[in-house]
Amino acid sequence: MSGSLSVVGLGPGNPQQLTPEALDAVAQAEDFFGYFPYIDRLNLRPDQRRHASDNREELDRAKAALAMAAGGGKVCVVSGGDPGVFAMAAAICEAIDDGPKEWREIELSVVPGVTAMLAVAAKAGAPLGHDFCAISLSNNLKPWSIIEKRLIAAAEAGFVMAFYNPISKARPHQLGEAFDILRRHLPGTVPVIFGRAAGRPDEAIRIVNLSEAEGGMADMATCVIVGTEETRLIERPSERPLVYSPRTWRGANASAVGKEAK
Ligand code: SAH
Secondary structure, X not given: OOOEEEEEEOEOOOHHHOXXXXXXXXXXXXXXXXXXXXXXXXXXXXXOEEEEEOOOOHHHHHHHHHHHHHOOOEEEEEEOEOOOOOOHHHHHHHHHHHOOHHHHHOEEEEEOOOOHHXXXXXXXXEOOOXXXXXXXXXXXXXXXXXXXXXXXXXXXXXXXXXXXXXXXXXXXXXXXXXXHHHXXXXXXXXXXXXXXXXXXXXXXXXXXXXXXXXXXXXXXXXXXXXXXXXXXXXXXXXXXXXXXOOOOOOOOOHHHOOOOOO
């Protein structure tokens, strides 16, 4: 008898940014897997069981959740933000890919959530208004040389970048190194947004130029958005500046924009 598994995004932390679809999936499940602080955000009923674990054990957690669902359980795996962005949905898919055939019969739903870069961008204005990419700076699951290559490629291609997992106790130097690399490829005037704990009571948003950006301005709860040459900053008298990336590209060949499409 096969059960169900929902992989649910809880958003950045503000309960108002938790979708009705996510709340529904939580209400229907009986067994919960996820990192302790995420499970703690839910007001679970006494009949709902928690199987919280450390954040580093993604694949083991995915397998445990799938095994329980395959046995008929109504299982929910929770992630902060969106479950498909550097989170559990990919771990679940990987476990199904390599796992026993019966895991493919589980009724699986992935419920999206507001990912960190969107919550941070909204606080700053519209820095993701033009083309952008998201990069995890953690080299736990990929080599740093790949990250360096992607940073340079993204800077040269003119993408705004959102950095997830920017720094940790085990990786204190990487964000600073990333800024050093970017300073060789982008003007020092490019705006950099440090969005810490967006949507939570301890939220802090800071905007600096790339020339002043330092690794120590972020921690593990920060999503960093680095603009492009096109990204603008509007100073305001009594509010923090607005940062936006215009929809229309105004670069060196701006006069060619749109001609191709005609
Ligand atoms: N699935 C999550 C991301 C998990 S990776 C999502 O979609 O948001 C963990 C990283 O996400 C953190 O290191 C940080 O860079 C970012 N992050 C998560 N919640 C955040 C928040 N409320 N504010 C700012 N950054 C956040």
